[in-house]
Amino acid sequence: MTSGEFARASRLSRKALRLYDELALLSPVQVDPVTGYRLYAPAQFEQARLVREARPGDRYLLCSDGLHETADADSIAQVLRSVSDPDQAAAELVALAIAAGGPDNVTCIVADVVAAEACAGTPAAAST
DSSP, rough: HHHHHHHHHHOHHHHHHHHHTTTTSSOOOOEOOTTEEEEEEEEHHHHHHHHOOTTTEEEEEOHHHHHTTTHHHHHHHHHHHHHHHHHHHHHHHHHHHTTTTOTTTTTTEEOOOOOOOGGTTSSHHHHO
């Protein structure tokens, strides 16, 4: 199935599928050497679900194009792995993008997934 069909069926964007391929998390079964079209198999839905499902210990990065267009994936990953505080990691990613020539309006949000028990007693955990 095409990447568009797989994206719709798995509820992952085509951009996310390209990133997951770059990170070796979810690679297409075939890439056309001429067109670059990516083909996926229905058997990969479970892997897509596991990649998409958030678990305690996971870290998410939401960013503007100012980061991913100026900083390479290895540098971004290094910051996300080495800086434990999400706010500090976001600040370092913005600095990384600006140092690499990015625009002055780079936006990064780093969010860590924690177990529900870790949030007990906080206003966010108390609301439903």
